[in-house]
Amino acid sequence: MNKDAIGISLDLINRHYQEPNRNRYEGKYFWEELYPLISASGFRAIEIPYEPVWQFGGRSGVPMNRYCINTKYQSAANYRDVLRQSGIDRVVGVTFDPNLFMRNDNLGFFFGASGHFAGEALAHAADLGADYFAISPSAFYGRMAHYHPDLDAKMEDIVARVTELLQGLAAKAQEVGVTLVLRNEYWSLFRGERILPLLDALPECVTLDVDTATLTIAGVSPAAFIGAHIGRIGCVHLTDTDFVDTDETWKSPNPEFPAGRATQVFRDPGTGSVDLSRIVQLLDDLGYDGPVVCSARQTRDPFRALLRTRAFLNQLPNQAGRSAL
Numbered sequence: 042m043n044k045d046a047i048g049i050s051l052d053l054i055n056r057h058y059q060e061p062n063r064n065r066y067e068g069k070y071f072w073e074e075l076y077p078l079i080s081a082s083g084f085r086a087i088e089i090p091y092e093p094v095w096q097f098g099g100r101s102g103v104p105m106n107r108y109c110i111n112t113k114y115q116s117a118a119n120y121r122d123v124l125r126q127s128g129i130d131r132v133v134g135v136t137f138d139p140n141l142f143m144r145n146d147n148l149g150f151f152f153g154a155s156g157h158f159a160g161e162a163l164a165h166a167a168d169l170g171a172d173y174f175a176i177s178p179s180a181f182y183g184r185m186a187h188y189h190p191d192l193d194a195k196m197e198d199i200v201a202r203v204t205e206l207l208q209g210l211a212a213k214a215q216e217v218g219v220t221l222v223l224r225n226e227y228w229s230l231f232r233g234e235r236i237l238p239l240l241d242a243l244p245e246c247v248t249l250d251v252d253t254a255t256l257t258i259a260g261v262s263p264a265a266f267i268g269a270h271i272g273r274i275g276c277v278h279l280t281d282t283d284f285v286d287t288d289e290t291w292k293s294p295n296p297e298f299p300a301g302r303a304t305q306v307f308r309d310p311g312t313g314s315v316d317l318s319r320i321v322q323l324l325d326d327l328g329y330d331g332p333v334v335c336s337a338r339q340t341r342d343p344f345r346a347l348l349r350t351r352a353f354l355n356q357l358p359n360q361a362g363r364s365a366l
């Protein structure tokens with residue numbers, strides 16, 4: 042695997058908590074300073090999480106939705122030019138999490154808002170020239186159970202509505218030339234191998250996002266999962282963790298931040314217990330040539346995380362022949 046073809050996700054920037062001052066993350070200047078640093082760390086491709094929450098009047102410089110990009114740069118094409126001038130060749134993918142819209146007991150609201158903004162995010166991914174659009178098929182299990190105590194009784198209806206939403210997105214994705222990929226978080230209704238029946242109900246063009254840390258936390262071997270489903274993998278996230286979910290944290294309302302435990306669920310790539318080197322070797326052995334992205338979500342220091350991740354990648358065998366992202 043050509044380590045220089047691996048991208049980095051912008052989820053390494055913590056946009057939601059004051060560490061130490063979120064206000065600077067809302068400034069355009071912060072991101073335009075970050076892009077050359079990403080390039081200097083050896084990453085030529087980035088992934089962008091799509092977050093509608095930032096589109097408050099166009100004042101936000103957070104480049105994570107269509108409205109902010111068009112407000113600050115007039116178009117996705119202009120934004121891509123800024124990235125290229127900073128040494129970043131492309132946006133390889135866009136991710137979308139509908140958890141924001143699970144905020145009451147009205148499933149119609151949840152699916153309506155999720156479908157609308159997922160469509161916006163997919164169109165934005167196409168404008169950015171992304172290879173894939175990775176969507177979380179459900180909100181946090183615990184958040185859903187909070188608003189829907191009878192969640193188990195509603196499960197059949199929920200699965201049917203999720204399937205219908207994803208079928209519509211799959212058709213749109215084919216039209217615009219973007220691959221629709223299913224994320225597989227450990228806190229999802231479709232955690233671990235529960236994602237597979239959902240995938241089987243969708244067209245062949247829909248593929249899997251293999252997230253190594255979240256599979257590990259869900260009790261699934263990433264290597265075994267990759268080996269079993271290599272023909273249906275659309276992207277791979279090299280994520281790391283030391284977290285063991287002994288208290289069913291995945292069912293809590295805020296599973297990324299376990300209550301009562303001073304712990305960090307995710308670790309910078311190469312600093313946790315997931316055997317990422319083995320995963321990379323396996324991908325090479327199986328002939329996988331799709332997108333690979335490193336994610337350092339929850340990192341304490343994004344700039345150190347960039348260098349840590351690059352240091353880890355530099356330890357990998359640099360095999361020729363892998364196509365660039």
